[in-house]
Amino acid sequence: MTRIIRYYLRFALATLCILLAQTSMAGTPVIELRIKDHLFFPETLEIPADTKVKLLVINEDPTPEEFESYELNREKVIPGNRKTVIFIGPLPQGEYPFFGEFYPKTAQGKVVVTP
Amino acid sequence: MFLNSVVLILQEILEAALLVSVLMVFSRLDERRPYWLLTALSAGFAGSLLLSLNMANVSEWFDYVGQEVVNASMQYAITLLLALFAFSMSGDRSPGRQRLVTICMVASVAFSLTRESAEVFIYIEGVLSQPSHLQPTLTGAGIGAGIGISVGILLYYSLFWLPRCWITSCCLLLLALIAGNMSSQATLLLTQADWLPPTAILWDSGHWLPENSIPGHLLYALVGYEATPSVLQGVAYAAGIILVALMGWLGSRQRHLKRQPLLADRKED
Numbered sequence: 001m002t003r004i005i006r007y008y009l010r011f012a013l014a015t016l017c018i019l020l021a022q023t024s025m026a027g028t029p030v031i032e033l034r035i036k037d038h039l040f041f042p043e044t045l046e047i048p049a050d051t052k053v054k055l056l057v058i059n060e061d062p063t064p065e066e067f068e069s070y071e072l073n074r075e076k077v078i079p080g081n082r083k084t085v086i087f088i089g090p091l092p093q094g095e096y097p098f099f100g101e102f103y104p105k106t107a108q109g110k111v112v113v114t115p
Numbered sequence: 116m117f118l119n120s121v122v123l124i125l126q127e128i129l130e131a132a133l134l135v136s137v138l139m140v141f142s143r144l145d146e147r148r149p150y151w152l153l154t155a156l157s158a159g160f161a162g163s164l165l166l167s168l169n170m171a172n173v174s175e176w177f178d179y180v181g182q183e184v185v186n187a188s189m190q191y192a193i194t195l196l197l198a199l200f201a202f203s204m205s206g207d208r209s210p211g212r213q214r215l216v217t218i219c220m221v222a223s224v225a226f227s228l229t230r231e232s233a234e235v236f237i238y239i240e241g242v243l244s245q246p247s248h249l250q251p252t253l254t255g256a257g258i259g260a261g262i263g264i265s266v267g268i269l270l271y272y273s274l275f276w277l278p279r280c281w282i283t284s285c286c287l288l289l290l291a292l293i294a295g296n297m298s299s300q301a302t303l304l305l306t307q308a309d310w311l312p313p314t315a316i317l318w319d320s321g322h323w324l325p326e327n328s329i330p331g332h333l334l335y336a337l338v339g340y341e342a343t344p345s346v347l348q349g350v351a352y353a354a355g356i357i358l359v360a361l362m363g364w365l366g367s368r369q370r371h372l373k374r375q376p377l378l379a380d381r382k383e384d
Binding site for chain 2: 079
């Protein structure tokens, strides 16, 4: 019994290592998104299809904001005057709206995935 | 600001309220005094204050993904604590087991509150700098919290309407769903942080039950509904449910071997 458990643990560890090695591969494109006066700049972000992208979000407001998107399945608080990183994709072609959950009336934007 | 604040706070409170209600049902069946809840609420309050005050630094940890890592760790911890709770609750009534039950209840509620209310504190802290928004936001927050807590209380009493033999199984099922939800959400956060690889979408139910509809929000808070979950999330959700069910089964098997009554069903004997 213990041998089987040990075998499975080893297998799980190996799988985890492979997964982690895959994710840390370099070459992820970086795209900048700024928050100023509870607005996103630029409002539309264009990214290539089927590519993982590193979104660098810079909050220039003194107040915190929460980047949220149901379509992208992303949610993250960005404290005032700080920056953060959100990984998105790979995504199929289409439009993916996002908004600032703390100021949803003004903070609206979208990711457009182009072929 | 008012409506936004109601929705935001309600969403955060619902998840924690569900967990507290289910654990309170177990606590009452076990004739446990609800002091554990006070400890859990205070620990959760302190934890969320600490996290929200340090959020700016925390989010810069691990190359700007500290927030995901900290939140995901708490969610995985809740999953494990609930599994351990299911095991010790279904098990024998030794003092050691009893202590384990209390620790699991206190720690899981404290982690849940820390995570949920930290976001509320950050939101309110941001609004404090704009005095004109203060009153509608705080009123909204109060109403949101009120609705969330009422739903929790309603769930608590409706669980007691069930036939007695069903209560424990229903609560265990709800705990398993909460555990699955936590583990799935944590997996999503680690994918967002690029610590886990992105995987294909399992299904897309966005057109007939959008996540940003009222039933969508409610289902998200209750069972972690997502319109487009990833395969890895699905696996994590199933793993959370199976873990709780398995641990509950292991605990009750041990109890049967020792021929001892179930903690929660003791009154029937």
